[in-house]
Structures are given as C-alpha cells and as structure tokens.
Amino acid sequence: EVSPSPWTTFISKLIHQGDLESQNVATLLENILEGNVLSAQITRRRFHDFLPESIFGDIVGDPVEALKQTTQKIIRNVGNKDFWRNTLSWVKGKESELAKGTPEAEQEPPFTRQGFPAFYDSLLPDYHASELSTQYDRYSSPSKPRPVLQLCQMVLRIALLEECAERGNTSDHSGVLVQLGELLLPEDSPLGLSHLLALWDPSGAEHCFSNLPYSAVSLQLAAYYYALRSSEASEDLFLHPPAKLITHVARLAEESRAGDTHPCWPLLLKYQGLLEDYLQGERLQALGCGVDLQRFTFDSEYQRDTILGLAMTEEDDKFQLAVELGSRHNVSASEIAARHVTSLLLQGGDTARLAIKLADSRLNQLLKSDSEQACCRLEENVYPNMDGRDHHSLGLYFTLLDRVAPDSPVHSLLPREHLRLLHKVKATSADSMFAKLWKLKLDLAGGNLILSPDIDYKLLVEPNADVLKGLEPVLTKDNIGMVAKLLKSLSHSSVQPGALYGVWAQKEFFQVRISQSLGERLTNAECLRLIERCATHFRKMNAADVVSFVQGTCFSKRSAEVMSAGCRRTLLIRVVELCEDDTLRLRGDQRAQEEWAFGIATLRRWLNHLETISSRSLNDQSSTGSADFKHLYRLLDISRGEPDSVREVMKRAVHSSIPLTSVQLLLTLPPGTPPTLERLLGDLLHEAMASPRSVVVRGTFKFKYF
DSSP: OOOOOHHHHHHHHHHHHTOSOHHHHHHHHHHHHHSOTTTOOOOHHHHTTTSOHHHHHHHTOSHHHHHHHHHHHHHHGGGOHHHHHHHHHHHHHHHHHHHHHSOGGGSOOOSOSOEEOGGGTTTOSSOEEOTTSOOTTSSOOOOSOOHHHHHHHHHHHHHHHHHHHSTTOOOOOHHHHHHHHHHHTTTOHHHHHHHHHTOSSGGGGHHHHHHSOSSHHHHHHHHHHHHHHHTTTOTTGGGSOHHHHHHHHHHHHHHSOTTSOOTTHHHHHHHHHHHHHHHHHHHHHHTTOOOOHHHHHHOHHHHHHHHHHHHSSSOHHHHHHHHHHHHHTTOOHHHHHHHHHHHHHHHOOOHHHHHHHHTOHHHHHHHHTTHHHHHHHHHHHTGGGSOTTOHHHHHHHHHHHHHHOTTSOBTTBOHHHHHHHHHHHHHTSTTSHHHHHHHHHHHHHTOOOOOOOOOOHHHHHSTTOOHHHHHGGGOOTTTHHHHHHHHHTOTTOOOOHHHHHHHHHHHHHHHHHHHTTOOSSOOHHHHHHHHHHHGGGGGGSOHHHHHHHHHHHHSSHHHHHHSOHHHHHHHHHHHHHHHHHHHHTTTTOHHHHHHHHHHHHHHHHHHHHHHHHTOHHHHHHHHHSOHHHHHHHHHHHTTTTOHHHHHHHHHHHHHSSSOHHHHHHHHTSSSSOOOOHHHHHHHHHHHHHHSOEEEEETTEEEEEOO
16 A cells, blocks of 8 residues: 655645635646656746745655655545545535635526537527636636636546556546536536536436536436437437437437337436426416426426416417426316316306307317317316306307217207207397397387396206296296297207296286286285286196196285285186186097096185185184284195195194194184094194104114104
8 A cells, every 4th residue: 555645645634724725726736737747847936836835845845756756646546435535525615615705696697598608609699608718808818716617627637647647447537527517517518518428327417417407408408418328329410400309319219119228218308308397387487377386397286287277268378388288297188178168168258259269170179189078077167157048158158069079968958959949048038139129119119028037048958947937037928929939849848838828827917916006905806807817828728737827826925915815716716717618618628628627626626725714703813813823824725725735734833832722723624524633633743753763874873854
C-alpha cells in the first residue's frame, strides 16, 4: 500500500478545515493537469498565489518533486472508492454552501428553455444564453464562478489520465459524467447530452434527469437522449429533427413484440408520457381549470374525475382537451361526450345555438363509438333532470338519440316515435303556432282564448304515471279535442278519451261557477244549469266515466263546500235521468247496455246514501255539534255509503273525542243493516290486538303494523 504524499495530506487537511475554497482547489488541479507532470519547472512563486506562505516551505519542500509524487498518487487513487466518495461528498457540501450565499436574484432560472452558447444566437430564436461561454455583448470570459462544475471537470480529466497512464485498465467514472450532465444540461444542453452519451449504461442517466427541474424542456431532452441511445447503429441520427426521432422510435417501441425490445425503450415511453402529461397540464392551467397537476399526474381516480368534470362545459377548447386527456388516460370517449351533452342540455340557453352544438359531427361520432353506454348515461343523468314541459329541450334530446342510436328503444319508444309524439304535444301547447293564430282570430272577433300551460310530456310516456292527473291542469275548452286525439296516439296507455272528457267535465263544472261569480253555495237551479252544460260531453263518455264524474262533482270535499246535500241530490237525480236516456239509444249493444245498467245502479245506491244522510235529526246535530262530529259527518257524507269508506269513518269516530251516543248515531246512517256499537268496538279491539305481527326477515325479527 502506497502511503499518501505530503502534498495530498496537505490538501486534504485544508479542505477538511475549510481553509481552502473550492475555486482554489479547482485551480490547483487545473494547474497540475495543464503542466507536464514529469518535467514541469514550477517555481515556488506559482504556489504562493493560493497557498499560505507560512507553511508552504515546511510541508512541501521541493515543489517539482512534490508535483511528480502528488500527480502519480492522484492518478493511482482515482480507482479507489474512497477517493470518489469523499470528493463528491465534498462537492455537494460546497454546492449547498454556495447556494446559500447566492442572492435570490442570482439563483438559477427555471429550466424552461434549452441552453446554448451565445455563438448560436442567429440560429436559435428562443434559447437561454449559456453563462459558461463567452458573451458577445461584452469583451470578457465567463465571470460567474462555478467551482463545483470546474472541480467535476478536473476529476473527469484525472480519470481519463488514469486510463492513459495504466493502459488496459479502465475505471468507472459514470458518476462524474452523470453529475456533469446534470450541471451542464440547463446551461449548455448539447454539451450536457454529450457527457451522458458517453455513459456505458444508458440507464445511469435516469438519476440525472430525475434531478433536473420538472419542465417540458427537461422531459424533451430525456426523451431525445433515450431515442438516441435506442438507435446508436444509425450514422445519421443527429440529422433528423429531435421531435420526429422521438416519435419514430416511440412508435417502434409500441409496435415491438415482447421479446424484441431495447433497454432504453421503456424509459423513452416513460418520459414521452410524462411530457404529454406535462403539456396537457399546462393547457389545463392556461384554461383556468384549477387542477392540481402533481395529483393529476399520479392519482388515476383524480385524473378521471378531472377529465369528466372538464367535459361538463360549453367551451369547445375545454371539451377538446378533455377528449385528448381521455384518450391518454383510458377514459371512454363516449362517456366524455355524454357528460358534455349532459351539461349542454341541462344548462339550457339559446336553443338554436344548442341545436348547432349537438349536431356537430365530431360530437356525434364520439357518442357513436359506444352508443349503448352513451344512451345509458344520457338516460340516467339527463332525462330525469329535464322538465317535461320544456318541449324544445326534449326535442333536442330525442333528436340526438335518433342520430346516435335510432333503433334502440328509450322510455318504451324509439327516438323517432318520441319525436312524432312530441310534435303532437307541442301542437296543443300555448306557444304553438296554431294556438297563436287561434288567439289572434278570437281577439279580432272580440273573444278570449284561455291559453293552458304546456303538457308534461314525461307523464305521457312513463308507464305507471297518472296521465289524467297530468293532463287535467292543461285542459281548456279550446284544446280538449286536440288533447283527446293526442291521448288516442298513446299506444302504450290504457286511458281512453272518454275518461279525459270526464275529467274536463268536472273541471268545467267548478270553473264555470267561479267565472260566473255564483254564490258560495249553489242553489238547485244553478246546479241544474251547470249539469246541463256538462251533459254535452256525456255522449263521448262511457258509464264508468260518468260515474267518475258524479263522484268528483257530488262526493268530494270541494263539492260538499259549495253544494248542500239537497242540491247534490238534485244533481244526482238529473244525471240518472240523462243516463237512462242514453241507455235507450244503445239498443242492440248488449255489452254497453249492461255497463250503463251497472252504472245507473251505482248512482241510485249513492242517491239512497244521500237521502239517508240528509235525515232531519242528524242534520240538526251536524250543524250544532262539536267540530269533531261535523268533520266525521262530512266524511260520512262523501263516503258514498261504500263499506270500506264507512268503516274507516267509524274507526276514526271511535278514536275521536265525540261521545259513544254520537258514534251510535253515525252507525245508523249508512244504508243497510247497521252494526251494533258493541260489535264495532269488539272488531276494532280484536284488530288492534292482532295488528303487531312478527315477521322473520333474514334471521331477525321485525314488526309490521297494519
């Protein structure tokens, strides 16, 4: 083992104590390497420039001999691991100290542009002028001190000298090359790449690129480096534009088979993907989307939510970016397009502009790429949130479905069938052209046209919807015929037009009373005039429809408020007469006659109930009794004498505050044999005791109250 020379010991001691600046060390090594290491005539005066004179002569001795021994020792120790470890550790320490002492204004700028010497200024439109080369705006050499870079360069020269001095032996100096590449790339990109290209193992450059600032330039240089190392056999690699070379090699890597790959291809694809993510992230920030780029890069769920959220906009550039991001991060294009359409339809706005957007061929192609998924998303997210009275938006919705999936049923009908039905619905609405022309005609004639609100289209096509209840608010004397025709075109609905006329007759009965400013309670004569007016619709109704009409006009809370029992009895008698007259016209139609006979029998039973409920003794008590008794009497009045309704009234009576004598009185009113009070109480008690029944559900007991 060769002992260290006094010169090496001296330098190590000074470095350890911090008495020797890194710049002086670099200058010392440079002087050693620039001189002739075997016969250099270095005088004592040259070393006085950077060594303390007080200790120079005592330690160094003859400078020429010391130079020879020190140079040889340095070269021999290059292959020593401790030499590299101690040197690079010292370099990193001095680098951090230098950074702390550098003012903030003088810190390195972000790696946003490639660095080139100022000599290439006329060839490069946008670059960073390297501070390592001469600046042509002044007559000077590089003035900014970079001792760490200089020291690494000196170490690399020593390593190369060691290989020359000991022929046949090579040393691994990849660590110095990687360090130099990291230091040089931001200032002189070609020079930094040349150091990395000298590496035996290309994967060693990964450490360099991972330490560079995260920017488009650094990622482009990394992808270009691995593209070069993937095609080293070609002689004209550097003649091709970097972007084309990266794309070409990346395509080869993606198309290659599993067993025919180059070690650099995975790294090339990695940095190409990071570059695409970075550029798309910059676009996201430029559009002001408020996206966390770091989380977007590494969190797949956040990526998906961000892309789908970005698609929910009216802006075309954001939607196009969402499509591009989706293709990169495996988000279905049809789902992105469906989210975009969802946003357009639910935000509303100008329908003409919206129609143009939805007719865009690119948008429709994206939806058609997976039409089943797109239609499913639209049915789940759009249709439930649309107003059934917004016929324009519904028309755009079904028109789009007709373009994307014309043969796929939605809501029980094909899209084109929805469009035809929707056209008929719009013809009955207040803003239809027919309604506007008809109103103009009546205005010129001095008449009035009552415009109804728009029909809720969704109620017409939903399978279990109450169609009559949805149509009742929009019915008027001017559109009843059109709505009846519309009802006939609903192939999936079992509601007949006669039921619609029955609903309209009820509405007209009370509507006319209000429009003619009749009293709070109608007289018999007024009731007869109203029923004669409504009877004009009876010929379009069957027996069940007439029975339903009587129930709504005679046995409802509203009718009990505006008509006395006697008035309602008069009305019911007249309806029975009209029904009997209609029955005579139906001779020969046995089935229709049986239906009318059953309907007339029902009306007679209800009439008997009214006559019973109008007894004098009970009527007096109903007007003078308690509030609870008045309420129960009203419920019994409109119960039509039906057993189930009467039983419910009696149950409420037992639970109310009225005395049992009043309950007994209520029991005598309905037609037929009344039950005794004891029997009623016994039945209710038995029902109350038997109501909590245990039901076993999946091994646990639950109680169901009937």
